[in-house]
Amino acid sequence: MTDLLIVTNEMQRILRSGKLRPDSECCNFPTPVTDAAPIITVSNLIKQFGRFAALRGVTAEFDAGKFHVILGDNGAGKTTLLRALAGLAHPTRGTISILGKNPQDACREVGYMAHPSLLYDEMSGLENLRYFARLYDIAGDGRCEQVIRSVRLDPELARPVGQYSQGMRQRMSLARAILHDPTILLLDEPFSNVDVHSAREMVVLLKGMRYAGKTIFVVTHQASLLEGVADEFVWMRDGQIVDRTSTLTPDRAGTQ
Numbered sequence: 001m002t003d004l005l006i007v008t009n010e011m012q013r014i015l016r017s018g019k020l021r022p023d024s025e026c027c028n029f030p031t032p033v034t035d036a037a038p039i040i041t042v043s044n045l046i047k048q049f050g051r052f053a054a055l056r057g058v059t060a061e062f063d064a065g066k067f068h069v070i071l072g073d074n075g076a077g078k079t080t081l082l083r084a085l086a087g088l089a090h091p092t093r094g095t096i097s098i099l100g101k102n103p104q105d106a107c108r109e110v111g112y113m114a115h116p117s118l119l120y121d122e123m124s125g126l127e128n129l130r131y132f133a134r135l136y137d138i139a140g141d142g143r144c145e146q147v148i149r150s151v152r153l154d155p156e157l158a159r160p161v162g163q164y165s166q167g168m169r170q171r172m173s174l175a176r177a178i179l180h181d182p183t184i185l186l187l188d189e190p191f192s193n194v195d196v197h198s199a200r201e202m203v204v205l206l207k208g209m210r211y212a213g214k215t216i217f218v219v220t221h222q223a224s225l226l227e228g229v230a231d232e233f234v235w236m237r238d239g240q241i242v243d244r245t246s247t248l249t250p251d252r253a254g255t256q
Contacts, residue, residue: 039064045094056239072236111182121162167198
């Protein structure tokens, strides 16, 4: 719930500032990104929690329209890096550039799916998306219903989200993340506690979004699900990126 409050407060702050303007094209089908310049640049990124450094000088560039999978053991810094890109973890030192902006100013271009669902359990799926739609000045139920159907759920389902299966919750959380048609998707453990069939369905959905031009980052311990789908595997250890590979090598696959 803490992340939900942070996300909501950050949306409201940007809306009040006037930097996030209503976009009448938010419901259009996305078009592929063709800009050759890196969509995200991270330079000497350090994030400390007290005396503990979760990120230790991360420097990297990420291309637009690619599917990046971030891998590593628990405590490697994967989630912290994702939260920093989402503007939810402010760097102790270093810089992040997203489409030439800082993460807070680029929030309109980013969809974030946290490990917790960030959904209100007492509301239905459609009611949840109506709430978030208002934060983005998206009027009516059209877009909400569209994204619910896109993740293969029924927008007319009146059951509270708290009664959803884990697979349904994860798909509704993905619907929330894509509601405002972001350019970049940041997904933290989208397959967590999801059965194999539901996880594979989500992979198909993400593959379609990748081909539609989205830039996708996925943190996961189930890397084998994305073999043959991802463009790049980013390996982290002790708060640093230690390798970037185009394939999931067998020796590493056994450690994830």
